[in-house]
Amino acid sequence: MNVQTPAEKLTLKDFSTDQEVRWCPGCGDYAILKCMQRTLPQMGVSRENTVFVSGIGCAARFPYYMETYGFHTIHGRAPAIATGVKLANPELDVWVVTGDGDALSIGGNHLMHALRRNVDLNILLFNNEIYGLTKGQYSPTSHPGTRSPSTPYGSVDSPLNPCRFALGSGARFVARTVDTAQKHMPEIFTRAHAHQGASFVEIFQNCIVYNDGVFSDFTDKPVAADAQLLAVHGEPLIFGKEKNKGLRLKPGTLALEVVTIGEEGVSVEDILVHDQTSETMAFILTKLSPPDFPMVLGVIYEDPASSYERDVYRQYESVRKERGTPDFNAFLAKGDTWRVS
């Protein structure tokens, strides 16, 4: 539950600690951090009700730089620890900051269960498709053929698609953004925060040292407009420099195709309209990637339902109401007892 009592007007500075930021110069994490420090005051949240929980990895240093409560935990376990925080105090705003190795490899199980339980957590997965802190091994999101110290001849295993993992786990809020997308990232954070239940945000984040440019096919300035599509609920799925490309259902199939408005009789009316409540559409949109399709960003899926800790407390309150104030001695003496005198 995101009940906030904003008492004072806070700024980016109020959310920044005095700790020296220790990411590599040029790391995508800087931009994400700044965006968070800038966006939280805009949301009107209080520092004392905000908690950042992280696991292990480069991204996991995030809490040290946020002037809120922060818990830098152990590898892969942040969603489990954050679940405990919410069970103890559902009123707290809890953010989980994780990476592709932390969330999808060692911590895959916890992420899956936090999502399917729908714990009211805002989960930010910084996906750089590589292990940074351990010096460059391939990760569960690396493309096949990734050459790394542990795969000198190229990796051979299939990668996970984080958003599809989240959808498959039952996530009810799935969004995507890019570390450099300072324009729409604040909105994604704001919406993830406003969403009741688990919010899952994949952030494509460039690792300048071990995997530089891995997303350049859709993030480089010259190609970005033609290779990215920002999905907006209720609006046609249009993209491109000229805003004239769109996604359309191939007639007679469940597959999409890219079409150009104004060519071959295609008009805006033919373009698929984004429905963020459609899980099927979310599965289809998250499958797309360049070069044949744009990378779909924005809030891809949102279909809220009651959150786990809220239901836990609802049940808890109803039992407490029914049983009244307990008397411990009376409780112990329930059932068969006998007196020795």
Add this chain to the structure above:
Amino acid sequence: MQTDSETGKNLPTTGDVESVVIRFAGDSGDGIQLLGAQFTTSTALAGSGLSTFPDFPAEIRAPLGTTFGVSAYQIKFGARKIFTSGDQPDVLVALNPAALKVNVGLLLEGSLIVVDTGTFVERNFKKAHIEADPLEDGSLAKFQVLKIDISRLTMEAVKEFGLGNKDALRSKNLWALGLMLWMFDHDRAPIIEWLNRKFAKNENIRDANIAALNAGHAFGETSELSGDMRRYTVGAASLEPGLYRTVTGAQALSWGLAAAGQLAKTPLVFCSYPITPASPILHLLAQMKEFDIVTFQAEDEIAAVCAALGASYAGSIGVTSSSGPGIALKGEAMGLAISTELPLVIVNSQRGGPSTGLPTKTEQSDLYQAVYGRNGDAPMPVLATRSPGDCFFIAVEAVRLAIKYMTPVMILTDGYIGNAAEPWKLPDFNALDPIAVPHVAARPSGAEPFNPSVRDPETLARVWAKPGTKGLEHRIGGIEKSHETGHISYDPANHQKMTQVRRDKIAGIAKDIPPQEVDFGEESGRLAVIGWGSTYGPIARAVRIARSEGHDVSHIHLTYINPFPENLGELLSRFDRILVPEMNMGQLITVLRDHFLLQAISLCKVSGQPFKISEIIEAIHGQLSLQAAE
């Protein structure tokens, strides 16, 4: 007349007996555990001292009639305090051939066997791999055997309720219970009341069960008239005055945790993953929401400990519970709790190991794991429970230490204690000491940044700053922290200092716990038997018997495994010899040697069964005669 199985006497021909051991055995589907538990209730209400031992297979529904599907429940009861469930049964109730085959080896010559002859048919012999009918081949000649067709008599008793054969036979356990209630002169009324409650919604089953119970009882009465069967009276034990109930270790531990939360006026968040034999604690606490308890069945053991730690971080009392294999998985998170100095209670209901080991059998082989089982120098308090009722107080003490010293605390209990029942004098909750919870208060905005590394100079405990509190925003984690500021620090001297502080904090708890006392016997002498955990019963009884024989032997039993009480080394030095019985290959003895350079003697048993009193008496005799020879 008296019977006392640890001294090897049998049930007398009739009359008053001082104590009796009954073992109920049958197929997993026969309702043996229920039969045992209800007999225990009736025994407790009769005022006898008692101790029980549910001994069931790991298989949920093993194939009918097989030896590995045999479930048993042993109870010893008597007109005094009873320390163990008994070495050898005086009475074996065997509801099928497999149950007889598996358990007959436990019996002494002259013991009484009650068999359900209705199950002694070729088909069941085959399932249990029995070649010849043991009722006919003379193999039971040295026992008294009561052959009763319990199956048929049960079917007849419940006939009027129109149940099918299978359902009718389900009441067999109640028929046998009725007979045993008659044999030991126990009241049927509380059992009938219980049946009324349990089957309130199914009158037919309820009435059939009551009819079977009454029929078994009536059978005893009739047979007595014809002289076929004898009846015994076991007197009431002289217990301390007060209100009593029976309690299992799992119950007492759960209630102790709940009591601790109430004493601390702080919510308890209990996070666990199902595992034998620890699950009953999760089940019990899930029903106790009115005591400010949230329970969480996590996706795995690691998530369970992590969620508990997250709850502690957020200001609740986080508790997790498991058995050996699950505790192994929790190791890293326990280290995080040690490093971040947050309260956490970890309950380990030990079972036979390593790996999956013997899930339903008992062992004390996780002492190393508890004391040493983490990476880095990671000291943690470890407490051990000695009996079912003791679990209540140990749970309260664990929570007290966890909060006062901002540390994880492990409770070592085991499958035997968890499932065993004993009479328990109810504690007065209002007389228990409250637990102080030092949550830091909010601070005005504009104050200096909050420092989470401030310590209590006496206990060395770090402050507990609860998220949601204004002005206390801070960051903690598993990376080494500066002793002064709490910020990340890789400074070599700081790590040295922090490691020492963590050590000193836990070692300092020795000043806060009661000095070690001698449980029974003198404060010095020729031999001390020192134990921990569930070996309490057999050691206590063995030392009492040995002393009554005139031997110079004392019993010392440890609750605090880490740190040890301050006076322990000095106390042990007052004895010529030290005997350490353990259900492992010698773990406590290693720790004792490590601390005190002791010349102690190990008595090890890892059969999945508790020590017999006779085994410990034998070792006492052995040590004392060796000493005499020296």
